[in-house]
Amino acid sequence: MPAAALKPKPLPTQSTAKRPVLLDLPYEPVEKRPLPAGRPREWYVSHNRRLKAMRLAIALLDSGVYLPNQARNERIRRAAQTIGVHPPSDTTCHMVRAFMRYSR
Structure with a gap:
């Protein structure tokens, strides 16, 4: 028997599923590290905004x-x-x- 026949089939993804795959909640948040010191406040605000937007874009996708x-x-x-x-x-x-x- 070929080795490929022994491997279990992967779970369907959004692109191969017959119905939409439900959103999985994040399993465990990434360990937070302190941001570098000495930057202007605007840098921290925009950095956190980009992180939040990325998380939301991934959740929507x-x-x-x-x-x-x-x-x-x-x-x-x-x-x-x-x-x-x-x-x-x-x-x-x-x-x-x-x-x-821009992810396309």
Whole structure:
């Protein structure tokens, strides 16, 4: 018997599943490290905004939202509630759509 026949079939992904795959909640947060000191406050604000937008973009992609025009502010805020982060501002929602646009 070939070795490939013994391997179990992988679970379906969003692209191969017959129905949308439900969003998995993050298993365990990454260990936080302190940010570098001595930068202007604006750098820290934009850095944290980018991290939040990236998390939200990944959550939306996992839930089946692939196009930026499908990600309205309300949908992004529902995803934020699902993954347990504070509701994003309009600026962060815009950044989420930009991440989705440039990931293609």
